[in-house]
Amino acid sequence: MAKYDYLIVGSGLFGATFAHIAHKRGKKCLVIEKRYHLGGNIYCEEIKGINVHKYGAHIFHTSDKLIWDFVNSIVPFNRYTNSPVAMAPNGKLYNLPFNMNTFYQMWGVRTPKEAQIKLNEQRQEVLERMRENNIVEPRNLEEQALMLIGKDIYEQLIKDYTEKQWGRPCNQLPAFIIRRLPVRMTYDNNYFNDIYQGIPIGGYNKLTEGLLDGIEVKLNTDFFENRDKWESVADKIIFTGKIDEFYNYCFGKLEYRTVRFQTEVLDEPNFQGNAVVNYTTKQVPFTRIIEHKHFESFGNSVYDNPHTVISREYSTEWMDGMEPFYPVNDTKNQVIYEKYQKLAKEDQNIIFGGRLAEYKYYDMAPIISNVFNLIESLCQNNHKK
Structure with a gap:
């Protein structure tokens, strides 16, 4: 007889949120985690009094008040606003996302009307080329970016950065990768359009620990060992690891990009003046530098701590033994994933959820929304029985 209602494999945001809600509804849960720590990729490591995002920057953002209230009921969030800047090949700094500040810095235009005229001029070349070849929709990231923002910004801020990040030419990457980048005709450097945005006060570990409070957890425990x-220990399994590994790679291995971090403690209080600075030239091997204290220190409070911690991020192809970060959602990999997905639908006692299990890049808020929907679906199915 099963001891638990649910075995949750993985303590990242999907697994921790599911365990929290199921536990609140009277279900007995066990969470197993192969790493030495909770939280998956949102885990923070404290260094010199600074919460370091060990697996890369995570900024929570949503327009769903229900989700915002939920996470704030676990730990209060601060007011951090994501406003990255980019160091371009021409040696200049530009504001991101693409907005009137960017257009002024790139072209000297001052009004939305002037910016729109310049953008239309820049887009015209790719549109004419597409028409000549009877192309209705952009076929790849390069065409999508040129149609979205034009040649100058594409070459200075997108092309090299994207090719470093994905290890593939832009004309071989799917167009959808670039579609979510905002283009604004206002002087607004906020990267996200969502109403709510912030970082848990005290770091993401506070969120994970709050979600898993009162739930049995085993660290350093690999499901596959x-x-x-x-x-056999639970009625159902919530699996948040790699779906291809779960099925013993029977259809082949899915591809990922991973990130290597070079983290340094510096004996200065403020290295770059911003949490995120992208380096968009191929001449610099890393994609960006994260200065972690800016996620939780604002204004001159950054000088309260005489140290700072920075992480340079190097994007590489994933290999066995590395942490898989970003699914490579090209046609070849999608065909393989759909075969695994078909097997998953036939498994009645296993539920796959999260970035690795669904082979899909997710922001954090949609992960929580997916858990809410899953719990509701499970409750409805139980009522029908």
């Missing part, structure tokens, strides 16, 4: 045992 004792699979028969773990498959």
Whole structure:
């Protein structure tokens, strides 16, 4: 007889949120985590009194008040606003996302009307080329970016950065990757359009620990090292790891990009004046530098701590033994994933959720929304029985 209602494999945001809600509804849950810490990729490591985002920058943002209220009921969030800047190949700094500040810095235009005229001029070349070849929709990231923002910004701020990040030419990457980048005709450097945005006060570990409060957790525990045992301890399994690994790579391995971090403690209080600075030239091997204290220190409070911690991010192709970060959602990999997805739908006692299990890049708020919907679906199914 199963000891638990749910075995949750992985303590990242999907697994921790599911465990929290199921536990609140009277279900007995066990969370197993192969790493030495909770929280998956939102884990923070404290260095010199600074919460360092060990697996890259995570900024919570949403327009859904229900989700915002939910996370704030676990730990209050601060007012951090994501406003990255980019160091371009021409040696100049530009504001991101693309907005009137960017257009002024790039072209010297001052009004939305002037910016729109310049953008239309820049877009015309790619539109004419597409018409000549009877292309209705952009076929790849390069065409999408040129149609979205024009040649100058594409070459200075997008092309090299994207090719470093994905390890592939822009004309071989799917167009959808670039579609979510905002283009604004206002002087607004806020990267996100969402109403709510911030970082948990005290770091993301506070959120994870709050979600898993009162729930049995086993760290340093790999599901695959004792699979028969773990498959027998619960009525259902919530699996948040790699779906291809779960099925023993029977259709082949899915591809990922991963990130290597070079983290340094500096004996100065303020290295770059911003949390995120992108380096968009191929001459610089890393994609960006994160200065972690700016996620939680504002204004001159950054000088309260005489130290700072920075992380340079190097994007590389994933190999066994590395942490998989970004699914490579090209046609070849999608065909493989759909085969695994078909198997998953036939498994009645296993539920796959999250970035690795669904082979899809997710922001944090949609992960929580997916858990809400999953719990509701499970409740409805139980009522029908």
